[in-house]
Amino acid sequence: MMRSQNLDTTFAALADPTRRAILARLASGEASVMELAKPFSMSQPAISKHLKVLERAGLISRGRDAQRRPCRIEAKPLAAANEWLERYREIWEESFQRLDALLDEMKRKE
């Protein structure tokens, strides 16, 4: 139950390109809100809203330094999301194999 709610908030947090880009930036190291806002040409309040969603989903944590409160990525919820997706690996690999077989057959017919 708990687990399922976690997946809800994780997937909802990931359903936004800015939030995914913030995680990509934080994957290379901590950053303050100001540092994060710059490349996105977004206001600090707009970035702060996205950070709150990421923080509630446990995908980032904020440092204690009152001035900067640097953000860092917390990848554990991503591991849980990945684990859920992995159950379907067999299905997508089969469908890619069917596609490959179809393309091969088309080439042979040409």
Added chain:
Amino acid sequence: MMRSQNLDTTFAALADPTRRAILARLASGEASVMELAKPFSMSQPAISKHLKVLERAGLISRGRDAQRRPCRIEAKPLAAANEWLERYREIWEESFQRLDALLDEMKRKE
């Protein structure tokens, strides 16, 4: 851009426990709306709404049989979501290793 929009709709579709349960059910084979509605103790219109979200995200397709219109899972968007998550594997594995090291140290101190 296209790719990013796809990830938006995929992750948004996965952010719901009923939709994830529908995919889990369809992983073991096609099913009609009626067959899907039964175990969820949900009305058919409620299930149909969820199916529309999944269909728009490309996560299921509907058969042509006018009566049953069986649903089948389409796992390709899950492969794309998995690919996005895999970029962070190094980060979550490192954090699990740090946790293991910490637990080992606590045990030694006891």
